[in-house]
Each structure stands twice: as structure tokens, then as C-alpha cells.
Amino acid sequence: MSTILWIKNGRVIDPANDRDAVGDIFARNGVIVDSLSDQEKEKAQVIDASGLVVCPGLVDIHVHLREPGQTHKEDIASGTRAAAAGGFTTIVCMPNTSPPADNPGTIRRINDSITQNAVVKVYPTGCLTVQMKGEQLAPMGSLWREGIVAVTDDGLCVQNNELMRRAVEYARMFNLPVMDHCQDASMTRGSVMNEGYWSLRLGLKGWPAAAEDMIIARNVVLSRACEHHIHMQHVSSAYGVDIIRRAKKRGIRVTGEASPHHLFFTDERCRDYNTLFKMNPPLRSEEDREAIIEGVLDGSLEIIATDHAPHTADEKDCEFDLAPFGIIGMETALAACLEVLVHSGKCDLPFLLARMTHKPAEILNLPAGTLSAGVTADITIFDPDQEWEVDPSRFSGKSTNCPWNGMRLRGKVARTIVNGRTVWDGNQIIDT
Amino acid sequence: MNDLTANWKRKDLLSIEPLHREEIETIHQLARRFKELQASNPSSIPSLRGRTVLNLFIEPSTRTRIAFEIAAKRLGADVTLVEKAASSLVKGESLRDTAQVVEALQADVIVLRHSAAGSPQYLSQIVKGPVINAGDGAHEHPTQALLDTFTMREHLGDSLEGKKVTILGDILFSRVARSNIFALQKLGAQVTLSGPATLVPANFEKLGVTVELNLRKALADADAVMLLRIQHERQTSTHFPSLDEYKSMYGLNQARGAWLKPEAIIMHPGPVNRGVELDSSLADSGRSVILEQVANGIFTRMAVIYLCLSACGKTKDTSQ
Numbered sequence: 001m002s003t004i005l006w007i008k009n010g011r012v013i014d015p016a017n018d019r020d021a022v023g024d025i026f027a028r029n030g031v032i033v034d035s036l037s038d039q040e041k042e043k044a045q046v047i048d049a050s051g052l053v054v055c056p057g058l059v060d061i062h063v064h065l066r067e068p069g070q071t072h073k074e075d076i077a078s079g080t081r082a083a084a085a086g087g088f089t090t091i092v093c094m095p096n097t098s099p100p101a102d103n104p105g106t107i108r109r110i111n112d113s114i115t116q117n118a119v120v121k122v123y124p125t126g127c128l129t130v131q132m133k134g135e136q137l138a139p140m141g142s143l144w145r146e147g148i149v150a151v152t153d154d155g156l157c158v159q160n161n162e163l164m165r166r167a168v169e170y171a172r173m174f175n176l177p178v179m180d181h182c183q184d185a186s187m188t189r190g191s192v193m194n195e196g197y198w199s200l201r202l203g204l205k206g207w208p209a210a211a212e213d214m215i216i217a218r219n220v221v222l223s224r225a226c227e228h229h230i231h232m233q234h235v236s237s238a239y240g241v242d243i244i245r246r247a248k249k250r251g252i253r254v255t256g257e258a259s260p261h262h263l264f265f266t267d268e269r270c271r272d273y274n275t276l277f278k279m280n281p282p283l284r285s286e287e288d289r290e291a292i293i294e295g296v297l298d299g300s301l302e303i304i305a306t307d308h309a310p311h312t313a314d315e316k317d318c319e320f321d322l323a324p325f326g327i328i329g330m331e332t333a334l335a336a337c338l339e340v341l342v343h344s345g346k347c348d349l350p351f352l353l354a355r356m357t358h359k360p361a362e363i364l365n366l367p368a369g370t371l372s373a374g375v376t377a378d379i380t381i382f383d384p385d386q387e388w389e390v391d392p393s394r395f396s397g398k399s400t401n402c403p404w405n406g407m408r409l410r411g412k413v414a415r416t417i418v419n420g421r422t423v424w425d426g427n428q429i430i431d432t
Numbered sequence: 433m434n435d436l437t438a439n440w441k442r443k444d445l446l447s448i449e450p451l452h453r454e455e456i457e458t459i460h461q462l463a464r465r466f467k468e469l470q471a472s473n474p475s476s477i478p479s480l481r482g483r484t485v486l487n488l489f490i491e492p493s494t495r496t497r498i499a500f501e502i503a504a505k506r507l508g509a510d511v512t513l514v515e516k517a518a519s520s521l522v523k524g525e526s527l528r529d530t531a532q533v534v535e536a537l538q539a540d541v542i543v544l545r546h547s548a549a550g551s552p553q554y555l556s557q558i559v560k561g562p563v564i565n566a567g568d569g570a571h572e573h574p575t576q577a578l579l580d581t582f583t584m585r586e587h588l589g590d591s592l593e594g595k596k597v598t599i600l601g602d603i604l605f606s607r608v609a610r611s612n613i614f615a616l617q618k619l620g621a622q623v624t625l626s627g628p629a630t631l632v633p634a635n636f637e638k639l640g641v642t643v644e645l646n647l648r649k650a651l652a653d654a655d656a657v658m659l660l661r662i663q664h665e666r667q668t669s670t671h672f673p674s675l676d677e678y679k680s681m682y683g684l685n686q687a688r689g690a691w692l693k694p695e696a697i698i699m700h701p702g703p704v705n706r707g708v709e710l711d712s713s714l715a716d717s718g719r720s721v722i723l724e725q726v727a728n729g730i731f732t733r734m735a736v737i738y739l740c741l742s743a744c745g746k747t748k749d750t751s752q
Contacts, residue, residue, distance in 0.1 A: 196635060197635050197638045200604075200633060200635050200636060200638075200639070201449075201610070201639065202549055202550065202571060203549040203550075203568070203569050203570035203571030203572065203607060203610060204549050204550070204569070204570075204571075205570075272550075272553065273549070273550030273553055273554060317526075317528060318526060318527065318528070318554075319527060319546070319548035319550065319551045319554055320548065320549065320550045320554075321547070321548040321549065321550075321569065322548060
């Protein structure tokens with residue numbers, strides 16, 4: 001018996017196919033099809049999407065699911081539910097777990113848990129170096145055989161340029177993109193927020209944008225020299241965007257991502273020592289924030305990625321210096337980006353959705369991000385104008401470290417569909 | 433005292449930055465009254481007998497801790513000291529839990545010294561009673577600025593309007609500098625910062641001060657020069673070459689002292705690195721008010737403790 005899905009009368013936005021028109025989407029047995037027979041239509045599950053946007057399931061290539069080892073913060077079950085609630089149907093998890101995903105056994109363990117527990121599609125990444133220590137290459141070939149989609153030491157940054165060069169060369173053999181958290185550690189020892197007016201005033205140790213720019217520039221050099229793709233994670237500095245922009249003009253294979261919080265907030269938010277605004281890289285100046293927006297608008301930063309980084313309330317409830325870096329982001333990403341980019345008139349909906357669907361999928365060669373006939377029916381339906389108050393206690397993930405806490409945002413996910421099955425109905429997760 | 437306590441509504445003294453000029457002046461007036469009473473009729477100082485002041489010193493300190501202790505004792509309060517090494521903090525107890533325990537033990541005021549900027553603000557959100565910041569990281573050291581400006585008013589005249597104060601040395605890592613910048617500006621003084629560029633970032637100008645790296649120019653028209661301790665061993669090893677280099681470029685010695693106006697006063701929050709940022713010949717000269725600063729630290733802290741407790745209705749005024 002086949003299952004049939006008929007999503008009616010929505011504004012279908014499928015940026016990969018240049019589609020933006022009111023219409024219907026059909027799926028048969030979890031696969032998108034161009035049309036249904038009259039018989040099929042009669043027995044189809046009909047979803048009325050009038051007044052709503054229907055788009056490919058969102059794709060987030062920068063998520064911390066904390067499994068194995070830190071499952072008090074998040075795990076694959078809870079993290080994928082947070083993804084579903086945020087409209088994401090495909091996510092990529094970072095390897096800084098405990099133990100780190102630097103060995104095939106851990107990748108297999110993660111994949112087993114994904115099979116058992118995930119409600120959206122999850123692709124793992126593997127470490128660049130053993131234990132993420134930046135001293136010895138991780139066995140990327142073996143990790144690749146287990147199905148990783150990229151290599152990264154996210155959270156840390158390989159400091160040794162010789163090792164990074166070899167890592168990029170080695171990853172190229174398997175066509176594994178290298179994702180880098182760009183941070184010169186020698187310039188950021190003890191740093192807890194952006195270096196600038198606010199760090200001076202608050203007496204907090206500053207993390208200079210130059211420390212990010214240095215590594216972005218290094219990666220441009222290595223990408224050119226090794227002729228391989230390096231992806232800059234969560235770019236936060238104005239000059240960093242410019243380095244990427246100019247590298248692209250020269251045809252160098254670098255890409256960059258912008259995180260919703262860097263688009264939305266500045267370092268002034270740290271003024272009350274609220275640890276919900278402590279993340280790495282830090283919130284930067286207004287000039288930087290505007291440059292990140294400009295980078296998204298002109299394509300220098302081709303995608304949005306959340307850097308969803310759960311920590312428990314207890315862990316964040318302490319002195320600013322002592323709090324861990326990071327915030328959750330998947331359940332607010334769409335609304336936050338809509339506010340900054342679309343409702344503000346800076347770009348239109350298809351432009352933003354491209355950066356949250358097929359473009360991130362293309363960066364890591366993932367089979368996701370479109371509504372083309374023949375692909376799996378991963379679909380997100382949302383109301384771009386519905387206002388809601390952010391209440392992290394009602395989130396689907398385990399942690400509540402959300403800097404949008406208490407704010408009113410516009411843009412609410414009404415339904416998330418994975419393989420033709422609804423996993424989020426706008427109010428709750430639908431478990432099988 | 434009621435005339436002054438009526439002007440003070442704050443439970444806590446967390447930083448100088450949010451204070452109004454009148455609030456600083458209220459503290460100074462009360463400190464002056466305590467200083468006069470101490471000299472004329474110590475028994476008439478109002479009593480905080482039965483109240484407990486808890487010195488929670490997560491970061492080591494000698495003079496600030498002792499000054500708070502003496503201040504509390506002059507007011508008749510009991511004083512208890514909790515230091516990091518002797519507390520559950522070394523066992524991994526959080527500041528929240530330590531504070532709640534301390535409050536359950538019925539401390540009426542917590543005086544916090546902590547290496548983490550913003551920790552007094554955090555603490556004040558946890559406990560109901562007053563929190564007094566005794567120095568938080570590189571953020572603020574409000575009672576130091578209160579005693580410094582109190583001492584300046586004694587020497588430079590009651591109004592600091594238009595007075596020029598130069599702060600010299602490690603500004604970047606200095607909570608004393610930040611609190612003094614805010615306090616002096618609120619009192620109408622003009623602040624100039626000087627020292628090596630690595631320790632005096634130009635961004636400080638956004639706080640409304642002048643950054644003048646040329647020492648001679650920075651000293652030329654100052655009414656007071658405040659020197660800060662150079663902590664080369666701790667924080668600044670990448671910020672300047674050596675103590676000798678610092679001394680040769682920025683150390684205040686007899687020759688450079690002559691660049692100052694003759695009536696200018698020399699200040700230092702202590703402890704002094706003799707022969708580094710300040711030569712002994714100046715530190716011990718008649719232009720130095722360093723020991724007066726120390727003594728005034730008692731009266732300003734008495735005033736702060738008294739005002740914060742009175743804002744919570746925990747003082748009984750016996751001076752009527």
C-alpha cells in the first residue's frame with residue numbers, strides 16, 4: 001500500500017529549481033512526484049498550506065548533537081527533534097563529542113544512534129586531527145568509509161600550518177570538504193568576548209577579530225595551494241568576509257557560513273554579563289554585523305548555519321569568564337533570519353531559503369535541499385509572518401541556552417516533513 | 433545620618449558606572465562625617481552591632497580586605513572572612529551555592545573580591561542582601577575610586593570640575609582605572625590616560641577620555657597623577673618588553689616629576705613597585721598622598737557599608 005501526500009495551495013518556494021508560485025506538492029511513498037492520478041488524489045493525505053510557504057526541508061551543516069559523551073546537554077534524539085521543530089530536515093553534526101569522532105568506531109556508534117533515534121536526517125563529520133589536538137592527522141580515510149561528509153576540528157582550530165596543509169591535501173583524496181573554526185589560539189588565550197569598546201568597558205578579555213582573519217587568510221592560501229575546498233565556519237568579522245570575497249573572485253574554492261546570532265546581535269549584548277551571549281566566535285561590533293549581512297547578500301557567505309551548541313542551565317549559570325561558549329539555535333534560526341534579512345527588506349524569501357536549503361547541501365554534497373521530482377519528500381511549511389514569543393522551556397531540544405529568550409519573532413514553522421512523514425506539526429513532535 | 437541615607441536607594445554597590453554624581457557625593461559626605469566623628473567623638477559613630485559583614489575574597493587581596501574589615505569593625509559589625517583557599521570553592525562549589533550558603537548563615541552584607549569581571553552583578557541577582565564590589569577582574573573597583581576621588585577633593589578642592597587627572601600605567605587590565613575614569617567624569621574632571629600603547633588601547637577614547645602616550649604631555653597640566661601597579665609577571669608579559677624598559681619609558685622619577693605642576697599630587701592604589709612605576713623619592717615625598725588614600729579607604733568603605741544596609745532598612749541610627 002502506498003502513502004500519498006498532497007500539499008495544497010501553498011506558496012511553493014524551491015530555490016534550486018527557481019520556483020516561487022502558489023501551487024501543490026505531491027509525494028508518493030516518501031518521494032516527491034510531479035503529479036498524482038485522480039485515484040491517488042482521493043486517498044492522499046491532504047495538507048492545506050493556504051497562506052503558508054512550502055519549501056525544501058531546511059539544511060543546517062553546523063550542529064552539535066553532543067552524542068556520545070555529553071548527552072546531558074543534548075543527544076541525537078533530542079537534537080533532531082529540535083531540528084524538526086525548527087524546520088530542519090537535514091543536519092550535519094560536529095565531531096567534538098566525548099570521545100571525539102576521530103575514529104571509525106565512534107562514527108559507527110553515531111550512525112547507529114542516528115538510525116535508531118533521529119527524526120530528521122543526520123550526517124556526521126569526522127575530526128581533522130586525533131583527539132582534536134592539532135598534532136596528528138585523524139584517519140580520515142577510515143572515517144570516510146563510515147560515511148562522514150566533511151572533516152573539521154570545530155571548536156578548536158589546527159594551529160600548525162604544516163599539519164593543516166597536509167590535512168587539506170589528505171582530505172582531498174576523499175573529496176571531503178574541510179570545515180574550519182577560524183581562530184588563532186595565540187591571540188585569544190583567556191578571551192571571552194569580542195575585543196572592542198565593550199570588552200574594554202566591561203573588563204572582559206577580548207577576542208580580536210584579527211585572530212579570526214588570520215586563519216581565514218591562512219585557509220585561503222592553503223585552499224589555493226592544495227586546490228581543495230575549505231569552508232569557513234561561523235564567520236563573524238567584517239574583514240574576514242572581505243578576505244573570502246576577494247578569494248572567491250580569484251576562483252579559490254573557499255566558502256563561508258553566517259550564523260543567525262552573528263546576523264542578529266552585537267557584543268553590546270554582553271553588557272550585563274549574560275552568559276547566553278557568550279559564544280565562540282563572539283558577537284562582534286555593529287560594523288561586523290553589517291558586514292556579515294552584506295556578505296550573505298552578495299554571496300560571499302553563501303549559507304546560513306546555526307552552530308547549535310547546547311549547554312545545560314547549570315553550566316551557563318556562573319561568572320561570565322567561567323561559562324562555556326555556545327548557544328542553541330535551530331528552533332529560532334528561521335525566524336531570526338527572516339527578521340534580519342527578509343522582514344527588514346534586505347532580501348526576498350527565495351534568496352534566504354536558498355541559503356538554508358540547497359546551498360548548504362551543495363557545500364557538503366548532500367542529497368537534500370530541493371523539491372525536485374524523485375528526491376525524498378523532505379519539506380518544511382511555515383508562516384513567515386506569524387509572531388511568537390521565544391520560550392526555550394517549550395523547545396524540543398534538551399537545553400535552553402537561547403539568547404532570543406523572551407523576544408518576539410516573526411516566522412513560525414507549521415510543519416516539518418521527512419520522507420513524506422510529518423515529524424513536527426507546528427506544536428509538537430510526531431513520533432512514529 | 434538620615435539626611436544622607438535618604439539620598440541613597442541602592443542595595444548594592446556593584447560599579448561606579450551607573451551612579452549619579454549626587455550618589456558619589458552622598459558617599460563622600462558620609463565618609464567625611466565618619467572621618468570627623470572618628471577624630472572628635474568615635475563613640476557617636478552609628479552602630480551596626482549585630483550585623484555581619486562577610487568578606488568573600490575569591491581572589492587574594494590584603495589592603496582592600498583589611499580596609500573593609502576595619503571599616504566594618506568601626507561600625508560595630510561582625511566580620512567574617514571567606515577566602516577561596518579555605519572555602520568549598522576549591523572543592524568545585526559554584527559561586528551561586530557559596531553565596532546561598534553565606535546568606536543562609538545570615539551575613540547581612542557580602543563584600544566580593546573576584547577575578548571574574550561581572551561577578552558582583554551576578555551575585556547580586558542571587559542574594560537578597562547587599563553586595564559590595566571589592567574588585568572584579570579588570571572591570572571595576574568602585575570603593576577604590578570613591579576613596580581616590582575623596583582624597584582628591586581633600587587636596588584639589590571640593591569641586592573637581594575642570595581638574596585634570598592623569599592615570600598612568602597598565603590601564604588595560606586595571607579595574608582601578610575604569611572605576612576612576614567613571615567617577616572622575618561624573619565629578620566633572622578631565623581624565624588623561626598614558627602608558628605603553630599595548631596597555632592603553634585607543635578604544636578607551638570612546639569612554640570620553642584623552643589617550644596621550646607621550647608622558648611629558650600627559651603630565652604637563654595634571655592636577656593629580658595616578659600611577660597603577662605594573663603586573664608584568666601576571667598579565668602583561670606580551671604587552672611590553674620588561675620592567676626595565678617600562679621604567680625607562682614611563683617610570684615616574686625625580687626628573688619626570690619636574691614635568692608636573694609643583695602642586696600636583698601623586699597617587700597610587702598600591703601596592704607600589706618601588707623603582708618601577710614610581711621612585712621612592714617621590715613615593716615618600718610631600719607630593720605623595722598614597723597613605724592618605726589608604727586611610728580614607730576606611731571612611732569611604734564605612735559609608736558604603738552603611739548606605740547599602742540602610743537602603744535595606746538594616747541600620748538603626750543612634751546618632752540622633
